[in-house]
Each structure stands twice: as C-alpha cells, then as structure tokens.
Amino acid sequence: MPDIGDPWSLLEIADLPSPVPGPGMVRVKIEATDLNFADILQCQGRYQVPLDPPFTPGMNTAGTIEAVGEGVDLAIGQRIVGPTVGVHGGYAEEALILTEQAQVLPDDIDTLTASAMHITYSTGWFGLHLRGNLQPGETVLVLAGAGGVGSAAIELAKVHGCWVVAAAGGPEKVAACKELGADGVIDYASEDLYERAMALSDKRGFDVIYDPVGGEYFDVARRLVAWAGRLLVIGFASDTIPSAPMNHALIKNYSLVGVHMGGYRQKDPTPFAQCFDELYELLRTKKIKPWIDGVVGFEDLPAAMTKLQNRGTKGRLMFDPRM
Amino acid sequence: MKAVHCVKYGSHKDLVVVDVERPGKPQTGQVKVDVKTTGIQFSDLVRIAGEYQDSTEPPFTVGGDAGGLIAEVGEGVEGFEVGDRVITPAGCVEEINISARAVTKLPAGTDLELAASFRNNYATGLWGLQYGRLQPGETLLVHGAAGGVGLAAVDLGKLFGATVIATASSDDKLEVVKTLGADHTINYTDGFRDAVKDLTGGRGADVIYDPVGGDVFDESMRCIAPFGRILIVGFTSGRAALAKTNHLLVKDAQVIGYTMGGLKKHNPEKDKANAQVLMNWLAHGRIAPHVSHRLPMEDIVDAYQLLVDRKVIGKVMVTN
Numbered sequence: 001m002p003d004i005g006d007p008w009s010l011l012e013i014a015d016l017p018s019p020v021p022g023p024g025m026v027r028v029k030i031e032a033t034d035l036n037f038a039d040i041l042q043c044q045g046r047y048q049v050p051l052d053p054p055f056t057p058g059m060n061t062a063g064t065i066e067a068v069g070e071g072v073d074l075a076i077g078q079r080i081v082g083p084t085v086g087v088h089g090g091y092a093e094e095a096l097i098l099t100e101q102a103q104v105l106p107d108d109i110d111t112l113t114a115s116a117m118h119i120t121y122s123t124g125w126f127g128l129h130l131r132g133n134l135q136p137g138e139t140v141l142v143l144a145g146a147g148g149v150g151s152a153a154i155e156l157a158k159v160h161g162c163w164v165v166a167a168a169g170g171p172e173k174v175a176a177c178k179e180l181g182a183d184g185v186i187d188y189a190s191e192d193l194y195e196r197a198m199a200l201s202d203k204r205g206f207d208v209i210y211d212p213v214g215g216e217y218f219d220v221a222r223r224l225v226a227w228a229g230r231l232l233v234i235g236f237a238s239d240t241i242p243s244a245p246m247n248h249a250l251i252k253n254y255s256l257v258g259v260h261m262g263g264y265r266q267k268d269p270t271p272f273a274q275c276f277d278e279l280y281e282l283l284r285t286k287k288i289k290p291w292i293d294g295v296v297g298f299e300d301l302p303a304a305m306t307k308l309q310n311r312g313t314k315g316r317l318m319f320d321p322r323m
Numbered sequence: 324m325k326a327v328h329c330v331k332y333g334s335h336k337d338l339v340v341v342d343v344e345r346p347g348k349p350q351t352g353q354v355k356v357d358v359k360t361t362g363i364q365f366s367d368l369v370r371i372a373g374e375y376q377d378s379t380e381p382p383f384t385v386g387g388d389a390g391g392l393i394a395e396v397g398e399g400v401e402g403f404e405v406g407d408r409v410i411t412p413a414g415c416v417e418e419i420n421i422s423a424r425a426v427t428k429l430p431a432g433t434d435l436e437l438a439a440s441f442r443n444n445y446a447t448g449l450w451g452l453q454y455g456r457l458q459p460g461e462t463l464l465v466h467g468a469a470g471g472v473g474l475a476a477v478d479l480g481k482l483f484g485a486t487v488i489a490t491a492s493s494d495d496k497l498e499v500v501k502t503l504g505a506d507h508t509i510n511y512t513d514g515f516r517d518a519v520k521d522l523t524g525g526r527g528a529d530v531i532y533d534p535v536g537g538d539v540f541d542e543s544m545r546c547i548a549p550f551g552r553i554l555i556v557g558f559t560s561g562r563a564a565l566a567k568t569n570h571l572l573v574k575d576a577q578v579i580g581y582t583m584g585g586l587k588k589h590n591p592e593k594d595k596a597n598a599q600v601l602m603n604w605l606a607h608g609r610i611a612p613h614v615s616h617r618l619p620m621e622d623i624v625d626a627y628q629l630l631v632d633r634k635v636i637g638k639v640m641v642t643n
Contacts, residue, residue: 250563
C-alpha cells in the first residue's frame with residue numbers, strides 16, 4: 001500500500017529487502033495468509049491501530065520460520081501461525097511474526113487450514129467456551145452465521161452437543177448455515193428475526209447468543225436471551241455499537257459478555273494452549289471442516305479484496321505467494 | 324392482637340397498627356407461630372405504594388421474614404414441636420397460622436433475630452457472588468455497602484476470600500462497614516474510580532456488586548479489571564444505566580443481571596440449596612448479619628422512615 005485508500009485500487013507489487021526479526025519475532029517464508037476484512041480497514045486508515053504507508057497489509061499469516069530474533073526459543077524450519085508485525089504484513093513472500101502471540105503448528109496440521117481457521121475458530125472457542133461457558137444440550141443462536149466467525153461458531157456449538165439456530169441475510173447464506181450443520185435457520189433479510197427465533201425456540205429464547213454484528217440486531221438479540229443466558233458481544237460488523245439498558249438485563253436475568261481474544265493475549269495468555277489443542281484435535285478427527293473459499297496469488301489480490309468487501313465469500317479467502 | 328396493615332395504597336405514613344382477632348386453631352398442614360421480631364425492607368415501600376409487579380389489594384400485612392416460636396402444630400404436620408424456634412415470612416403480626424412448608428426450623432445455637440433478618444439479603448448476595456464467579460484473592464467492589472444487600476455482599480465477599488472495597492454515601496456508615504469486615508472503604512460522593520484504581524494497583528475491581536445503578540454503574544465501568552464482572556442487583560439511584568458493548572468488549576468484561584425471583588422460578592433447587600448453606604453458615608458464626616435498629620410495632624412509621632432516610636445499616640427489625 002503506497003498510500004491510504006482502497007486496496008483494490010492502490011495495491012502494488014514492490015520488491016523489498018527481507019525484514020529483520022527484532023526481539024521476540026521470527027521471519028517466516030509465507031505459505032498461507034488469511035485475507036481479513038480488517039485488512040481492508042487497515043488499508044483505508046480506519047483500523048484501530050493504524051499504519052503509516054507504505055506498508056504491506058495482512059494482519060495474520062502462516063509459514064516456515066527462516067530467521068529468529070533475540071530471545072526466541074524456536075527453530076528454523078518450524079511452522080508457525082500468528083499476527084504480523086507493523087508494516088511487514090502477510091501479503092508478501094516473507095513477513096515478521098510476533099511469537100508471543102503465535103501458535104507453533106503440530107506436524108500433522110497443514111499450514112493452509114491452520115491459517116484459515118486461526119482467528120475465526122479461536123474466537124469461537126473463546127466466546128462459546130471460555131467466556132460463554134457453553135454446556136451440551138444448551139440452545140445457541142448465531143448471528144451472521146455464514147460469515148467467518150459465525151460459521152466457526154455454528155460448527156463449534158454443534159460439535160459441543162448444542163442445538164443451533166443460525167441467522168444470515170439471503171437464501172445463499174442461509175443455505176450455507178444449513179450446510180454447516182445449523183438445526184434451524186433464519187433469513188433476516190426476509191424474515192422477522194425476533195418472531196422466527198421465538199417460534200423456533202418454542203418461545204424459550206436461547207441460552208447463548210453469538211453476536212458479531214451489533215447494531216439493530218443486537219437490540220433484537222437481547223430480547224431473545226433465555227433465563228440466565230449469555231449474550232456474547234463478539235464484534236460490530238454493522239459498524240454500529242449498541243448499548244443495553246441494565247434494567248432489561250436484571251428483569252430478564254441475563255449476562256452481557258464482552259469477548260476480546262486480544263485482551264487474553266496481552267493479559268492472560270494461559271487459555272490459548274488449551275484452545276488450540278482442542279481445535280487441532282477437532283480438526284484431526286474431522287469434527288470441524290474450516291471452509292476455504294479459494295487461494296489467490298499476488299496478481300489476484302485486488303480482486304480478492306473486492307470480493308471480501310462485497311461480502312461475497314463463502315468461507316476464508318487465502319493468499320499464497322507461491323501461486 | 325396487633326398487626327401492621329396497609330389499608331390503602333400510599334406511603335409508609337399511611338400504615339396503621341390494627342387490632343385483629345387472634346388466629347384460631349391451625350388447619351391441617353399449618354403451624355401457629357408466636358412472632359417475636361420481623362424484618363422490614365425498602366421493597367415493602369413499593370408494595371405499599373401499589374407499584375409492585377404482583378400487587379395485593381389492601382388491606383394486607385406489611386413486613387417480611389419473621390422469627391418466632393411454634394405455638395401450636397396442626398394435623399398432618401411433622402418435624403415441628405411447640406417451642407421450636409423458627410423463621411417464616413409472616414410480616415408484622417403477633418401470631419400467625421401458616422403452612423408448615425413456609426416455616427424453617429432454626430439449627431441449635433442460631434440467633435432468632437439474626438435469622439429473621441438475613442435471609443433475602445444474603446441469598447441475593449450469595450447467588451450474585453456465585454453467578455459472578457468471585458475467586459479467592461480477587462477484589463470485590465460493593466456499592467451501597469451500608470444497605471441490607473450491600474452489607475451482606477461485604478460479609479460474603481470476605482468469606483469467599485476476596486479483598487473487599489466498600490462504598491457508601493457517608494463516613495459514619497463506612498466506619499461501621501469497616502468494623503464489619505470491609506478491607507477498604509470509599510465515600511463515593513466525590514467519585515470512587517481513582518480510589519479503586521489506587522487500591523488495586525491500577526488494575527480495577529474484578530467483581531462489582533451494584534445495587535445502585537445510574538452514575539455509579541457508569542463510573543464502575545471505568546474501574547473494572549480486565550475479565551471483570553458487574554452484578555446488576557438493583558437501581559436505588561432511580562436510574563438504570565446503559566452498558567456500552569464496546570467497553571465490555573475491549574475489557575473482556577461482563578455484566579450480569581439477576582433477580583432472586585428468577586432463581587426461585589427457574590432453579591428452585593439451587594435456591595433451596597443456597598438457603599441451607601446460608602443457615603448453616605449463620606449457625607456456625609461464619610457470617611455476621613447486622614441489625615442497626617429495633618423498634619416496637621407502634622413505631623412502624625418511624626421504622627420505615629429510617630429506611631427512607633437511609634439511616635439503616637444492614638437491617639431494621641420490628642419487635643413484638
């Protein structure tokens with residue numbers, strides 16, 4: 001990105017020196033970068049932690065370690081997935097990864113899948129299990145079920161023995177939710193979310209609601225929480241940050257739970273080991289199947305960003321510089 | 324015999340001490356209780372005003388849990404003998420016939436007055452701290468700590484092994500709250516955020532027990548620790564605040580709304596189990612409910628006025 005703006009117009013291929021890993025970092029030879037909506041925000045200068053151009057976008061990547069920085073207890077040749085450092089993002093042949101926040105991959109887990117699932121499934125695990133205390137037999141409503149974090153949440157809740165209803169906009173997305181295993185689906189582009197969700201739950205509401213959307217759907221969602229239920233605040237894809245009146249939470253006896261995985265990275269990283277142990281085991285036993293929409297190379301990045309912007313993807317879009 | 328009645332919806336000043344007929348023989352399944360002392364609480368005033376969700380029509384007896392002695396045992400009742408010390412939600416009366424199922428026999432060594440004073444406040448506190456997963460070594464911030472529910476949370480918080488910071492609106496009250504176990508006290512008339520931050524090394528409180536709401540809730544959101552929990556217990560400030568979801572998200576914080584009514588309705592087993600635990604703790608002196616005032620039935624208006632004027636610390640009891 002030579003400047004701030006839309007990546008589909010501005011992205012250009014540059015020839016840059018290999019970045020040198022500082023303390024706590026490694027340089028990887030990239031095999032799979034997860035294309036994120038947040039990358040678009042970064043390019044447009046709208047991300048919470050902005051970067052000054054020129055920079056290479058790509059907040060998360062995965063590859064093989066080819067150089068280690070000071071104080072890093074990892075070996076060249078190991079494969080790793082994690083967040084990139086500053087301007088040395090993942091839309092490149094090489095990037096820097098901050099090892100403190102990264103995950104070393106077991107031999108039997110392939111790099112593409114690990115990179116594709118890294119953020120979305122761990123977000124689902126942190127939300128549903130660590131923060132939401134999800135129990136088998138409970139009922140779960142997932143908003144934006146066809147999106148990256150939503151689809152991961154559907155799968156993880158199903159694997160845990162829950163009854164899952166997914167809401168999404170449009171017939172194609174609703175079909176995708178069904179394919180992921182949702183027991184019930186709601187097309188909130190054409191159906192009333194509250195009425196349908198109440199009907200599907202026999203007027204009981206849901207023990208856990210997974211909300212990556214915010215905005216007006218949040219206001220409906222909080223009316224759909226069952227007694228002692230948990231409304232998980234995952235994000236604000238709608239761009240509108242809602243508030244909840246506390247007398248409503250009191251009368252209805254529910255919890256409003258903020259879920260920010262990054263907070264654990266900084267303040268209490270202990271749950272990550274268990275999170276990825278469990279996720280990789282689910283992957284090995286084929287109980288979860290992360291969807292990969294496609295893998296693109298350098299030339300197709302602008303088109304891929306447009307597709308991401310138009311929310312036209314089904315599953316993760318990946319970048320591999322070797323394509 | 325005497326009883327305190329609400330004869331028309333209004334304020335506590337409209338309450339009257341009436342002379343009513345003594346109850347006769349208890350019916351099948353009932354016991355007669357000779358009431359010695361009765362607890363009153365702020366929520367009675369809502370009922371007296373006719374603004375309670377499931378209002379009863381006047382005339383009705385006011386007051387809550389009472390402590391007394393079994394005076395007579397009806398047919399088909401097992402487990403009670405004349406002279407047993409019991410608590411039951413009788414209200415302010417001298418005698419009552421009541422279903423034995425609504426009567427709890429006190430374990431040996433339990434103080435009758437404290438038993439009659441503590442049940443609802445401590446049940447609210449215990450369920451809240453369980454719901455909020457308070458851990459030993461964590462910091463518990465209790466607002467309105469001199470009030471009945473607040474003071475119970477302070478006492479239980481210490482039993483849970485937490486460091487307890489108590490807030491209230493006057494230094495006199497805080498003095499008492501401190502002698503009752505709070506590790507730190509803050510007069511929140513000038514705010515409390517900075518003091519909480521200072522006391523926790525900048526981290527904030529892990530669990531916040533909030534019966535106040537309004538501005539107190541808003542300020543609580545600015546001194547909650549990462550992964551913190553705020554228990555929404557009530558709104559004595561008169562305003563229910565709005566929780567901003569982005570603030571919850573960045574802090575990995577949680578707000579938990581709950582009512583005892585919800586627990587009794589949806590999880591009666593848990594409610595019963597908690598009641599037994601609390602009675603056991605009381606019998607063994609592990610919790611110390613506080614009664615700040617005792618007034619005779621004739622002074623019922625003054626007794627409620629103490630609540631209105633927020634002079635009560637813990638509980639006010641009406642004695643026969």
